[in-house]
Amino acid sequence: MCLAVPVQIIEVLPGDEAIAEIAGVKKTISTALIEDVQVGDYVILHVGYALQKIDPEEAQKTIQLFNSQVSA
Amino acid sequence: MQEKKKHYVRPLNIKNGKIEMNYGAGGKASAQLISELFAKYFNNEYLMQGDDGAYLPAAEGHIVMATDSHVVSPIFFSGGDIGSLSVHGTVNDVSVCGAKPLYLSAGFILEEGFPLADLEKIVKSMAEEAKKAGVYIVTGDTKVVEKGKGDGIYINTTGVGVVPKGIHLSGANCKPGDVIAVSGDIGDHGIAIMSQRANLGFETEIQSDSASLNSMTEALVKEIPSLRCMRDPTRGGLGTTLNELATQSKVGMKIEEAKIPVKEQVTAACEFLGLDPLFVANEGKLIAICGPEDAEKMLEIMRANPLGKNAQIIGTCVEDENCFVQMETPFGGTRMVDWLSGEQLPRIC
Amino acid sequence: MKYISEYRDSAIAKEITKKIAEEVRPERTYRLMEFCGGHTHVLSRYGLENILPKNVEMIHGPGCPVCVMPIGRIDSAIELAVKHHVILCTYADTMRVPASGGISMMKAKAQGADIRMVYSVSDAYKIAKENPDKEVVFFAIGFETTTPPTAVVLKQAKAENIKNFSVFCNHVLTPAAMKHILNNPNGVKIDGIVGPAHVSTIIGSDPYKELAEKYKKSVVVAGFEPLDMLQAILMLIRQINDGRAEVENEFIRAVKPEGNVKAINLMKEVFDIRDSFEWRGLSSVPYSALKLSEDYAFFDAEKRFDLPYRRVPDNKACECGAILRGEKHPSDCRAFGTVCTPETPIGSCMVSSEGACAAYYTYGRRTKK
Numbered sequence: 001m002c003l004a005v006p007v008q009i010i011e012v013l014p015g016d017e018a019i020a021e022i023a024g025v026k027k028t029i030s031t032a033l034i035e036d037v038q039v040g041d042y043v044i045l046h047v048g049y050a051l052q053k054i055d056p057e058e059a060q061k062t063i064q065l066f067n068s069q070v071s072a
Numbered sequence: 073m074q075e076k077k078k079h080y081v082r083p084l085n086i087k088n089g090k091i092e093m094n095y096g097a098g099g100k101a102s103a104q105l106i107s108e109l110f111a112k113y114f115n116n117e118y119l120m121q122g123d124d125g126a127y128l129p130a131a132e133g134h135i136v137m138a139t140d141s142h143v144v145s146p147i148f149f150s151g152g153d154i155g156s157l158s159v160h161g162t163v164n165d166v167s168v169c170g171a172k173p174l175y176l177s178a179g180f181i182l183e184e185g186f187p188l189a190d191l192e193k194i195v196k197s198m199a200e201e202a203k204k205a206g207v208y209i210v211t212g213d214t215k216v217v218e219k220g221k222g223d224g225i226y227i228n229t230t231g232v233g234v235v236p237k238g239i240h241l242s243g244a245n246c247k248p249g250d251v252i253a254v255s256g257d258i259g260d261h262g263i264a265i266m267s268q269r270a271n272l273g274f275e276t277e278i279q280s281d282s283a284s285l286n287s288m289t290e291a292l293v294k295e296i297p298s299l300r301c302m303r304d305p306t307r308g309g310l311g312t313t314l315n316e317l318a319t320q321s322k323v324g325m326k327i328e329e330a331k332i333p334v335k336e337q338v339t340a341a342c343e344f345l346g347l348d349p350l351f352v353a354n355e356g357k358l359i360a361i362c363g364p365e366d367a368e369k370m371l372e373i374m375r376a377n378p379l380g381k382n383a384q385i386i387g388t389c390v391e392d393e394n395c396f397v398q399m400e401t402p403f404g405g406t407r408m409v410d411w412l413s414g415e416q417l418p419r420i421c
Numbered sequence: 422m423k424y425i426s427e428y429r430d431s432a433i434a435k436e437i438t439k440k441i442a443e444e445v446r447p448e449r450t451y452r453l454m455e456f457c458g459g460h461t462h463v464l465s466r467y468g469l470e471n472i473l474p475k476n477v478e479m480i481h482g483p484g485c486p487v488c489v490m491p492i493g494r495i496d497s498a499i500e501l502a503v504k505h506h507v508i509l510c511t512y513a514d515t516m517r518v519p520a521s522g523g524i525s526m527m528k529a530k531a532q533g534a535d536i537r538m539v540y541s542v543s544d545a546y547k548i549a550k551e552n553p554d555k556e557v558v559f560f561a562i563g564f565e566t567t568t569p570p571t572a573v574v575l576k577q578a579k580a581e582n583i584k585n586f587s588v589f590c591n592h593v594l595t596p597a598a599m600k601h602i603l604n605n606p607n608g609v610k611i612d613g614i615v616g617p618a619h620v621s622t623i624i625g626s627d628p629y630k631e632l633a634e635k636y637k638k639s640v641v642v643a644g645f646e647p648l649d650m651l652q653a654i655l656m657l658i659r660q661i662n663d664g665r666a667e668v669e670n671e672f673i674r675a676v677k678p679e680g681n682v683k684a685i686n687l688m689k690e691v692f693d694i695r696d697s698f699e700w701r702g703l704s705s706v707p708y709s710a711l712k713l714s715e716d717y718a719f720f721d722a723e724k725r726f727d728l729p730y731r732r733v734p735d736n737k738a739c740e741c742g743a744i745l746r747g748e749k750h751p752s753d754c755r756a757f758g759t760v761c762t763p764e765t766p767i768g769s770c771m772v773s774s775e776g777a778c779a780a781y782y783t784y785g786r787r788t789k790k
Contacts, residue, residue: 003346003459004566004618004619004645005343005344005425006422006423006424006425008423022340022343022344022422022425023336023337023339023340023422024276024277024336024337024340025267025274025276025278025337025340025341025344026274026275026276027273027274027275027344028273030543030570030573032573033569033570033573033681033683033684033687034681034683035683042423042424044619044622044675045344046566046567046570046619047512047540047541047542047567047570048540048541048542048543048544048570049541049569049570049573051566051569051619051622051623051681051684052622052623052675052676052681053675054424054674054675055673055674055675056674058673058674059424059674061673062428062644062649062652062671062673062674063427065652066430066433066436066437066648066652067433069433069436069437069440069652069655273540273544330431336422339422340422343422343425345540400468401431401466401467401468402429402434402467403431403434403435403438403467403468403469403472403647404431404434404435404438404468404472405467405468405470405471405472406468406471407465407466407467407468407784408783408784410782410783410784
């Protein structure tokens with residue numbers, strides 16, 4: 001299992017490519033493995049390819065789950 | 073009567089000219105290169121003596137000498153170039169020994185075909201940085217190798233400085249209880265260089281932190297009586313340097329991850345590549361270790377210097393016969409910070 | 422950094438750890454295998470193992486594609502560069518793995534072989550297009566996370582009719598490896614499995630159902646950050662306490678039950694499953710690895726070049742096999758830390774940044790004295 005990093009799409013390019021960014025660091029990546037990429041989407045990036053979109057609602061649910069563990 | 077015509081020497085074509093083999097041969101071409109490029113920018117009374125070696129004034133106190141060779145690629149990068157790096161590197165090596173750096177030598181190995189315009193940029197940059205640091209480049213040498221036998225340009229700089237009486241810093245001086253501080257954000261230089269390597273293809277605004285630290289070291293030497301040692305974490309990064317010091321002093325170290333200053337962009341770039349910022353090179357930072365009684369003052373002095381605004385105390389030396397450097401993670405767990413085994417490579421896994 | 426920092430919050434980590442300590446039953450041990458090397462790395466890097474209760478034991482699984490690569494396959498890769506004079510492109514992870522005769526790809530490169538480290542398979546493809554008169558081979562490794570990118574590039578190569586590019590395929594499959602470990606009656610006893618994060622974004626959480634249903638193991642797919650792992654461990658402990666063997670998904674923000682269908686279909690188009698494949702430490706595992714399909718045979722380096730496979734036994738002192746199967750701990754290996762160190766590795770568990778031995782040596786060996 002592999003080193004992958006969540007990045008944000010800041011520009012969609014022709015030919016299944018996009019510019020992704022994390023904390024000011026930019027990289028051109030391939031979006032050939034996912035559908036319907038929009039600027040502002042977050043994706044998981046691995047070896048230059050976006051593997052899957054990050055679902056912001058589910059991400060929020062996870063954070064809420066963590067917080068609910070905090071003892072009363 | 074005819075006046076003897078003044079011998080005309082066509083000036084170097086800096087704009088479009090290239091280094092040729094005869095520039096390293098010691099004859100007229102070499103002399104021209106020296107006068108129109110090196111001496112022009114490095115201009116000082118010692119260099120102008122024009123002898124094989126420079127006669128320098130006597131100095132009081134112990135002499136410190138350090139040398140560094142520079143082979144960085146790319147030679148021009150965000151925040152500096154091989155020239156500025158060669159000045160900073162040696163000034164820092166002399167300074168962290170507690171000495172006031174005074175004079176530098178500069179040896180160049182140039183590849184046939186290297187553009188004179190690039191050489192001029194580099195030499196200018198060296199002159200500027202030497203001036204900022206208050207050091208003179210007093211002697212030098214130039215050799216030229218055939219095309220294909222060099223990487224454009226290699227520079228060696230050797231520096232000498234003088235240590236004030238009574239000061240003897242050493243990596244072997246540290247004792248359990250001593251406090252460790254770093255002068256600012258780590259990893260900038262390594263990431264800046266890597267971002268310009270084509271095959272890694274990422275863009276960042278991170279600039280190399282390459283800088284001369286002698287104003288900071290001089291203040292520390294003057295004001296911190298219990299200063300044990302200073303060192304600049306260049307190749308191998310903070311992690312490797314801490315291990316070197318721990319082993320030399322035969323102590324262990326306990327540092328706190330949460331206290332180590334790192335820019336967010338550097339962390340992000342490291343995430344991209346699977347690198348650990350602890351092992352990424354720095355060229356404008358130093359580690360200083362002193363007795364616990366002077367810790368606050370040491371931090372104050374670092375932060376008062378423009379290059380030390382983000383200085384932090386990161387840990388302490390401890391009793392440990394294994395000389396381990398251990399780091400407390402923000403989660404309360406502990407992990408080892410081990411020597412770097414070879415060069416860090418980007419990873420996929 | 423979004424989607425990273427909030428999953429590394431140390432205050433929350435302390436709370437989840439507290440909950441784990443409250444909910445473990447003191448009379449039993451919880452043996453949890455984190456399959457994936459990336460998760461092993463997270464455990465070590467954040468020092469998680471020493472904040473978990475003593476009766477929660479993390480067993481390191483074989484999810485490190487470099488560690489499970491048999492020596493013979495690395496030999497073949499080196500052979501491609503040295504004997505067949507190709508430009509061999511590889512991810513950096515494999516560069517230092519020791520192969521036969523004390524050679525590694527790093528050493529072969531120093532001796533003149535044209536071996537190039539690439540960040541992405543698309544870089545290898547670019548090199549092929551830029552060097553039309555040389556053969557370029559991509560050394561493909563990795564689980565299902567890394568496989569789809571290889572598939573994308575192969576499809577491109579076919580469409581663009583690039584003749585000098587080929588792939589030496591060593592892609593392996595996660596569920597098959599997991600089953601193989603659980604199938605072993607003499608193997609390590611496991612109560613629960615922390616499922617891989619990024620592999621699961623591709624294959625989904627459904628493939629693990631068999632592990633729960635047939636093998637009665639609790640499974641929680643965990644994200645890649647330390648809070649994800651701690652949360653997943655808590656969920657596993659709850660399952661085990663309740664006597665449940667289900668597949669739960671902690672990584673809901675990126676893993677769907679069906680996974681990434683586009684990527685899965687692409688893999689099916691470009692690859693076929695090999696009947697069996699040798700895994701270091703696991704010996705031969707059926708249906709556990711991929712080869713190029715008939716349609717893509719032209720790009721198969723094993724067909725294009727004469728590359729006989731020679732099985733090479735591991736060094737006698739090397740316990741990589743037992744460690745990969747979760748049966749032994751790095752400190753149980755005689756060679757660990759003495760003859761075998763990251764500078765002078767004997768086996769790939771020490772060289773690979775995800776290997777249990779490397780992680781333990783680099784991060785943890787002293788604290789667990």
